[in-house]
Amino acid sequence: MRPSRFVGLANYAALGGDPIFWQVLKNNFWFAIGTIPSSIALAMLMALWVNDRLPARALVRMSYFTPTILPMIAVANLWLYFYTPQIGLLDKFAALFGFASHNWLGEPQTVMGCLVAMTIWKEAGFFMIFYLAALQSLPPELEEAAKIEGASRWYYFWRVTFPLLMPTTLFVLVNATINSFKLVDHLFILTKGGPDNASNLLLYYIYQVAFSFFDTAYAATLTMVLLLLLATLAIVQFQLIEKRVHYR
Amino acid sequence: MRLFDRRIPVLETGAAWLLALLWLSPLLYAFWAAFHPAALATHFDPLSPLTLANFEKAWTYAPFARHFVNTVILVTMILAAQLVLCTLAGFAFARFDFAGRDIAFGLVLVQLMIMPEVLIVENYGTMARLGLVDTILGIGLPYMASAFGIFLLRQTFKTIPRELEDAARVEGCSMLGVLWRVYVPLARPTYLAYALVSVSYHWNNFLWPLVITNSVNTRPLTVGLAIFGAPESGVDWAVISAGTIMAVAPLLVAFLLFQRQFMQSFMQAGIK
Numbered sequence: 393m394r395p396s397r398f399v400g401l402a403n404y405a406a407l408g409g410d411p412i413f414w415q416v417l418k419n420n421f422w423f424a425i426g427t428i429p430s431s432i433a434l435a436m437l438m439a440l441w442v443n444d445r446l447p448a449r450a451l452v453r454m455s456y457f458t459p460t461i462l463p464m465i466a467v468a469n470l471w472l473y474f475y476t477p478q479i480g481l482l483d484k485f486a487a488l489f490g491f492a493s494h495n496w497l498g499e500p501q502t503v504m505g506c507l508v509a510m511t512i513w514k515e516a517g518f519f520m521i522f523y524l525a526a527l528q529s530l531p532p533e534l535e536e537a538a539k540i541e542g543a544s545r546w547y548y549f550w551r552v553t554f555p556l557l558m559p560t561t562l563f564v565l566v567n568a569t570i571n572s573f574k575l576v577d578h579l580f581i582l583t584k585g586g587p588d589n590a591s592n593l594l595l596y597y598i599y600q601v602a603f604s605f606f607d608t609a610y611a612a613t614l615t616m617v618l619l620l621l622l623a624t625l626a627i628v629q630f631q632l633i634e635k636r637v638h639y640r
Numbered sequence: 641m642r643l644f645d646r647r648i649p650v651l652e653t654g655a656a657w658l659l660a661l662l663w664l665s666p667l668l669y670a671f672w673a674a675f676h677p678a679a680l681a682t683h684f685d686p687l688s689p690l691t692l693a694n695f696e697k698a699w700t701y702a703p704f705a706r707h708f709v710n711t712v713i714l715v716t717m718i719l720a721a722q723l724v725l726c727t728l729a730g731f732a733f734a735r736f737d738f739a740g741r742d743i744a745f746g747l748v749l750v751q752l753m754i755m756p757e758v759l760i761v762e763n764y765g766t767m768a769r770l771g772l773v774d775t776i777l778g779i780g781l782p783y784m785a786s787a788f789g790i791f792l793l794r795q796t797f798k799t800i801p802r803e804l805e806d807a808a809r810v811e812g813c814s815m816l817g818v819l820w821r822v823y824v825p826l827a828r829p830t831y832l833a834y835a836l837v838s839v840s841y842h843w844n845n846f847l848w849p850l851v852i853t854n855s856v857n858t859r860p861l862t863v864g865l866a867i868f869g870a871p872e873s874g875v876d877w878a879v880i881s882a883g884t885i886m887a888v889a890p891l892l893v894a895f896l897l898f899q900r901q902f903m904q905s906f907m908q909a910g911i912k
Binding site for chain 2 (some may be wrong): 438441442444445446447448450451452453454455456457459460461462463464465466467469470471473474481502515517518519522525574576577580581595598599602603608611612615618619622623626629
């Protein structure tokens with residue numbers, strides 16, 4: 393290791409001129425937009441189903457939750473085969489409807505969508521259990537009253553259940569946002585951040601800068617950006633937890 | 641009593657099942673591919689012959705036995721250290737008044753917000769200075785003083801009535817005796833939940849072990865699987881499926897046996 397030399401804000405100035413840094417931030421933003429609302433909506437739907445008197449409910453609940461306990465690396469291995477051109481299941485399925493083969497992970501236009509779909513699959517079941525716990529703590533009298541009044545299930549959901557689940561939704565939202573910065577393991581298998589950084593995310597970029605380009609100083613600067621983002625989220629989370637107390 | 645009937649419409653039941661099937665399908669497909677000859681992996685003929693050849697190949701292509709041993713050592717070592725450290729620290733924060741307690745606890749909370757994964761670059765530097773690069777201890781060390789464990793046990797210990805402690809003290813129990821005979825047994829459910837989450841987390845953890853290891857002798861399963869499953873390794877998909885299933889099997893079986901406990905533990909870990 394070389395002796396350290398004080399460089400002032402030079403590393404931070406380098407951030408501004410690094411197009412990959414901005415690209416990676418933009419990717420992280422789209423990854424978050426793509427994964428968070430849809431996995432939350434799915435999680436809510438799953439929880440509502442599993443909370444009702446569904447036939448084979450335990451089996452359904454288990455199916456939803458199983459992706460949670462699989463390592464991201466194994467998940468990427470399983471999904472790689474869906475996306476492989478020509479021999480992959482996705483292409484085979486598309487071929488049934490006469491679509492041409494597509495290099496799903498190799499094209500900048502489709503690669504992010506592929507990662508988003510896989511991440512939703514991985515996360516929705518995890519978020520489901522928080523909704524399930526919240527649903528089970530709702531007083532049953534509410535539903536009885538709504539039934540006596542003749543409210544439809546749809547009306548009951550939007551006017552009663554959904555607002556009462558709001559604290560849980562906020563909580564899950566923050567966790568999902570933190571996860572969107574944390575989940576990068578699948579990139580090692582599926583894309584390595586490519587093509588042309590189209591699927592690169594901040595933490596993976598930090599890994600690349602530190603351990604492929606061996607620029608520890610710049611990697612530390614990038615880490616500071618990530619820490620700043622996470623610290624902001626942590627403050628939001630803390631305030632939400634404070635708020636939750638008021639609900640009780 | 642139709643009033644309290646909560647059965648859901650048939651169409652929705654169908655949708656729920658379909659979604660469940662969709663959710664399980666990547667895993668089911670991996671099972672299918674792993675137990676069939678590679679040439680038949682994409683032909684869904686229920687009569688095609690079953691085989692264990694893919695598992696044999698996977699087992700010989702990559703040093704899976706070594707990876708398994710490494711993962712088991714890693715997970716056990718981390719959990720053992722966490723249980724000891726978090727119990728003592730959690731107890732101190734819950735029941736003792738000492739100078740700088742609030743500052744120390746504030747630091748624990750800061751660590752709770754920032755996961756060690758984010759600090760791969762800095763942690764690597766620390767491990768290099770300690771001479772622990774490419775050791776199993778090096779993989780485990782950043783996780784041992786788990787802020788989450790300390791926090792969780794502190795909260796649990798705080799809910800235990802002080803009268804129990806006082807009674808034990810009157811009977812002549814030492815402070816450590818009180819911890820061991822009163823607090824630890826009463827916190828059993830918390831320990832179980834914490835252990836489940838810790839084991840699953842470290843069984844599945846990838847990025848940090850990848851960074852800090854560079855030889856077969858230390859790499860855990862996830863890292864071995866990543867090298868083995870990478871497209872450039874040229875191994876065919878049936879064998880990769882077999883390897884993937886071997887790597888996730890222990891945790892998957894444990895989950896199938898103790899579903900409810902797993903879900904509750906994961907939830908507790910999420911809420912903190």
